[in-house]
Amino acid sequence: MDLNLRKAILSNxxxxxxxxxxxxxxxxxxxxxxxxxxxxxxxxxxxxxxSDEQDKQEMIESLEQGVKQANDA
Incomplete structure (x- = not known):
């Protein structure tokens, strides 16, 4: 059985x-x-x-902060 998970999620x-x-x-x-x-x-x-490059950079910065907070918890 060939299940394309990405396609199934997008379909849902x-x-x-x-x-x-x-x-x-x-x-x-x-x-x-x-x-x-x-x-x-x-x-x-x-x-x-x-997303444009500025939005991507903001996401990366938010992700970095989230990772740091998760590791501090």
């Missing part, structure tokens, strides 16, 4: 509006389940591809 959210997309992200993070990580990865990939 294809008709979602902004509110539904936000709820998907919030639910996945709050649940903290490992099985949600691939979906969040696909969403991040979409965001990254749509």
């Amino acid at each position: 959210i294809a008709s979602n509006d902004q509110e539904q997309l936000e709820a998907t992200i919030v639910d996945a993070i709050q649940a903290g389940e490992e099985k949600m990580l691939p979906g969040l990865g696909v969403l991040f990939e979409l965001i990254w591809k749509q």
Whole structure:
């Protein structure tokens, strides 16, 4: 069986509006389940591809801060 996880995730959210997309992200993070990580990865990939260099730099800076805070906890 050839399962394209990225394609399946995109298909599942294809008709979602902004509110539904936000709820998907919030639910996945709050649940903290490992099985949600691939979906969040696909969403991040979409965001990254749509971002300009300044937005990407801001995301990297936010990510760096988040990593530091997570390691300090």
